Amino acid sequence: MSEEKRPLRDWPEDEKPREKLWREGEHRLSDTELLAILLRTGTRGQTALELARAIRERFGSFRNMSHSSLQEWLKIKGLGQAKICQVKAALEIGRRLAGEASPVKEKISSAADVFRMLGLRMRDLKYEIFRVLLLDSRNRLREDVEIEQGTVNQAHPLIREVFQVCLEKRAAALICVHNHPSGEASPSPEDQEFTRCLVQAGQVLNVRVLDHVIIGDNTYYSFADHGLL
Secondary structure, eight states, rough: OTTSSOGGGOOOGGGGHHHHHHHHHHGGHHHHHHHHHHHHOOBBTTTTTHHHHHHHHOSSSSSHHHHHHHHHHHHHTTTTHHHHHHHHHHHHHHHHHHHOOOSHHHOOOOOHHHHHHHHHHHOOOOOEEEEEEOOOTTSEEEEEEEEEEEOGGHHHHHHHHHHHHHHHTTOOOEEEEEOTTSSSSSSOHHHHHHHHHHHHHHHHTTTTEEEEEEEOOSEEEEEETTTTO
């Protein structure tokens, strides 16, 4: 008898979540069942569902899974590099999906719009990432550029890179965004100095600097909202 015709009780334990997804849709699956599908198989003496349950119990939520170190994952018995990579890749896809902008040019009117676009994607990063939102003359998003190297602690090299990208893309305005891995969104003295230099450079190059937004843990700080631009 083919697997498709076998009753659910006769399916191997590892395959039941896949059968449920196919029959009822992915939205009907529990967190544990979704994890079991990603893991695909269990280990000796442990089904994929049991292994998924162990992961769920250890981390408590997908958010905690997304920002936990590889060392924490390796503490779970039965998890090797391949299975960890499968789950971490799926979590990153979810993070990127949450941060994707609409294909239609989206007008950015406030720091709240920026946080809505990038907050979920940047709040749990363990390292500092700097992004530049390039806008047209109507403040519509043209491009979201991630600058991988440099932090505000090295303000002048980073400012050169920001405006080089801006001029290459012929953007009329920009918004700078970076995260604080500590989760605290309040600006540091380096953040304040960087923003001051950024605005001065924008005035010289005739590029409007609309804001500098710092992403924290479910919160943000806007220099524009605080009247500091």
